[in-house]
Amino acid sequence: MKSRQRVKAHGEVFTPRHMVEQMLDLVHEDLEAGPDFVDKTFLEPAAGDGNFLIAILRRKLRAIKKQLPPESWPTESLFALASIYGIELLEDNHQDARAVMLADFHGFHQRHGTPCGPETDLHQAAAFLIATNIVRGNTLTSRTAAGEDIQFSWWHRVEGKPGEVQRDPFTLASLRDDGGFDFTVYNAYTACPIEKVHEQEKTDG
Ligand SMILES: C[S@@+](CC[C@H](N)C(=O)[O-])C[C@H]1O[C@@H](n2cnc3c(N)ncnc32)[C@H](O)[C@@H]1O
Numbered sequence: 001m002k003s004r005q006r007v008k009a010h011g012e013v014f015t016p017r018h019m020v021e022q023m024l025d026l027v028h029e030d031l032e033a034g035p036d037f038v039d040k041t042f043l044e045p046a047a048g049d050g051n052f053l054i055a056i057l058r059r060k061l062r063a064i065k066k067q068l069p070p071e072s073w074p075t076e077s078l079f080a081l082a083s084i085y086g087i088e089l090l091e092d093n094h095q096d097a098r099a100v101m102l103a104d105f106h107g108f109h110q111r112h113g114t115p116c117g118p119e120t121d122l123h124q125a126a127a128f129l130i131a132t133n134i135v136r137g138n139t140l141t142s143r144t145a146a147g148e149d150i151q152f153s154w155w156h157r158v159e160g161k162p163g164e165v166q167r168d169p170f171t172l173a174s175l176r177d178d179g180g181f182d183f184t185v186y187n188a189y190t191a192c193p194i195e196k197v198h199e200q201e202k203t204d205g
Helices: 004-010 017-025 028-033 051-067 070-082 091-111 121-133 172-176 194-199
Strands: 042-044 084-088 134-138 151-157 164-171
Touching (some): 017 028, 070 091, 070 121, 070 194, 084 091, 084 121, 091 134, 121 194, 164 194
Antiparallel strands (some): 151 164
């Protein structure tokens, strides 16, 4: 708890680490063991300062290290980030959640000798994916603090082009509609290597 006032106003009580781990054990297969575990998506609708998000990322990175060849770790770690989504109402928690994800991602690569300084594509792509996937807003109304629709993106791998990603935006509100994902309201993005996703441009499509 940060303060009684915040508990009362926002229900802000953080889940202890051991409970987070117990809950993630329930989805062990999808998260870190089964086929395509890197791309299995997770959404934290009340992210707080990121304790579930970071635990999910750590497990995915650990599994990538265990199961995949080292040369694929930069790319796969970015696809892992692309699979983790969060929404948080409060500005400070939202900033903390984003910061802890980037710091952990950075730490993983530093420990394995992969350059990940602010000037690298790896860092910039990671920061971009985190900023795009972990948004500040109200899950119940599907709106940002500015009153706009919360927008997420689906990050597809491109068949036959390893390491490439195709971004498809959709609104959170569309997930609640019977029609499912709404991929039609925004222009499409051109496919690109995931390390360059921060430089990607929209097409007219
Ligand atoms: C109970 S805390 C839980 C944080 C984290 N999920 C955990 O289990 O430790 C709830 C968090 O949800 C946020 N929150 C409350 N109502 C929300 C809403 N309608 N949309 C998004 N976030 C919300 C609060 O600001 C707070 O950070």
